[in-house]
Amino acid sequence: MQRYFIDPEQIMNQTIVITGDDVHHIKTVMRFKPGTTILVADGTGAEYITEIEEYDQDRVCCRVIEMRSARGESHTRVTIAQSMPKGDKFELILQKGTELGASRFLPFHSERTVVKIEPKKVAKKWDRWQKISKEAAEQAHRGQVPTVETPISWKQLLQQIESFSGTVWIAYEKGGKPLMQAISETNKDQIMVVIGPEGGFSEKEVKEAKHAGAIPLSLGNRILRTETASLMVLSCIFFARHEL
Incomplete structure (x- = not known):
């Protein structure tokens, strides 16, 4: 599952709004469509399984399906x-x-x-x-x-x-x-x-x-x-x- 990082303030209730260079990557490079599931991490220890709902030129809106503790970090x-x-x-x-x-x-x-x-x-x-x-x-x-x-x-x-x-x-x-x-x-x-x-x-x-x-x-x-x-x-x- 493709992963993207966001700032915590981009999370609003059960919606995550992705902006910046990742919009181009999602739309043009990966060619993801609404309904595609992606993984979003907030950089503070939480990650979200989300589904793309819609996008335009400047942002991608995703619906949160599940929140969980982020993996892949060492204790040291x-x-x-x-x-x-x-x-x-x-x-x-x-x-x-x-x-x-x-x-x-x-x-x-x-x-x-x-x-x-x-x-x-x-x-x-x-x-x-x-x-x-x-x-x-x-x-x-x-x-x-x-x-x-x-x-x-x-x-x-x-x-x-x-x-x-x-x-x-x-x-x-x-x-x-x-x-x-x-x-x-x-x-x-x-x-x-x-x-x-x-x-x-x-x-x-x-x-x-x-x-x-x-x-x-x-x-x-x-x-x-x-x-x-x-x-x-x-x-x-x-x-x-x-x-x-």
Whole structure:
């Protein structure tokens, strides 16, 4: 059953009104007709089995058949703090990370970050990232769309590490606690994984992150690409906790 996300305010009694890009997808891409059943999630933990009643150019009206608790969400909430990689790699991390179950993406700039997004282009980039995450959440039948933040500085990331209520790991190729050991030793439901850019982190950055409360993490004997690292950690966390 095709899934779409809406805001809770789009639910009025037993009617859900879908607007925006999803109208085009329903009418033109999927060619759904009145009477078609679709699944609608409100992003807060509830989902609705609905039937399309009518549509026009700007909206699709659906009748609620059944409300139930949303499925597809893990108990463990994982934040991927990702130093901005080159090209469209961050979009790949967003898409696949959403499919795997990440709850939040926090891009940042570090010492060896090559990509610098111009301030005037941040809003446009962020809109695209939101769309990618939403579409991936729909495809994966997630109950919620992950939060995608706008890029922050290294100093701001250190502040986030200090205030984070769960476990924070920083991936470091020169040594750290083995991944599976680290997973087994934490009982926190909130985990932040800090991943460096193509050139990795400097020793100074790792020391600063440790001082802020992060634990250096080894991802094994092989050096992974930055777009592979976060996805591997996500998979291992959810596999070890039986939450895949």
